[in-house]
Amino acid sequence: MFISAGLDSDGNNKSLPFYYYANHPDNSTFDSDRVKVLESLHNRTPTKILDVPLIRVSQIIDKLTVNNDNTLVHLLSIDVEGMEKNILSSFFESRILPWVVCVEDLGHLAQDIPTTSIHKLMVKNGYKLGMRTFLSSIYILESKIQYLKSPFTNEWVK
Numbered sequence: 001m002f003i004s005a006g007l008d009s010d011g012n013n014k015s016l017p018f019y020y021y022a023n024h025p026d027n028s029t030f031d032s033d034r035v036k037v038l039e040s041l042h043n044r045t046p047t048k049i050l051d052v053p054l055i056r057v058s059q060i061i062d063k064l065t066v067n068n069d070n071t072l073v074h075l076l077s078i079d080v081e082g083m084e085k086n087i088l089s090s091f092f093e094s095r096i097l098p099w100v101v102c103v104e105d106l107g108h109l110a111q112d113i114p115t116t117s118i119h120k121l122m123v124k125n126g127y128k129l130g131m132r133t134f135l136s137s138i139y140i141l142e143s144k145i146q147y148l149k150s151p152f153t154n155e156w157v158k
Contacts, residue, residue, distance in 0.1 A: 006030060007080055007087055008054035015051045022047035031082025057090035073098040079136075080104075085118050092125045099144040101127065104136045113137055 006016050019035045021027040027038055030052075038044040076091070076098035078084050084103050091098070105118050110132045113119050119129065119137070127139035140148065 006052040006054040007060075007083060008056050013054050015053050018050045018052040019046040020048045020050055029082045030080070034082055057087055058094075061091070061094045061096060075100045075102070077102040078104065085121060088118065088121055092121070097125065097141055099141050099148070100130070101139045101141075102136050103139070106135055 006018065008016070016030050017032070019029050019032070021038075021044060024044060027034075027044060028046075029035065035046060073096055078087055078101070080087055084105065088101070088103065101122065103118060103122075105113070105116060108116055113129065113132060122129070122137075122139045126142050128142050128145070130138045130140045132138070
C-alpha cells in the first residue's frame with residue numbers, strides 16, 4: 001500500500017502545512033520546528049508552503065485489519081517528514097507490530113541513535129536495531145527474528 005497524503009495520528013487535523021524546499025527537497029517537512037532549525041543553521045527558507053490533506057492512521061489500520069483477524073505486516077517503511085514517532089505510536093497502540101520497520105530519523109549520527117525518542121519507542125515495543133543507513137534505521141521485531149532466513153540475523157537467534 002502506498003499513500004500519497006499526509007498522515008494524522010490523532011485525527012484532529014484535516015490538513016497541515018508542508019514546507020517545501022525546491023533547492024533542497026530532502027529538507028521538505030511537516031515539522032515547523034525543523035523549519036526554524038534549517039533557517040537558523042543554514043539560512044534556508046521554504047520555497048512554498050502547501051496545504052496537504054491528511055488521512056488518519058486509524059484509516060490505514062482499518063484497511064489492514066478488514067477481514068483479517070491476525071494482521072501481518074512484514075515491512076513498514078516510514079518517511080513522513082517529521083511525524084515518524086506519532087505514526088509508530090499509533091501502530092503500536094493498535095497492537096500492529098510489523099516484523100521489520102524502516103524509519104527515517106534524519107539528523108542523527110549513528111552513535112546517537114540509542115538516545116533518540118524513536119529508538120526508545122522501538123525498543124519499548126520489542127524491536128532491535130538491525131542496521132543504519134544514511135537517513136534511516138531498520139528495526140526487527142525481536143520475536144520474529146527467527147523467521148527471517150538470513151545469515152545476517154543468525155547471531156540474534158537464541
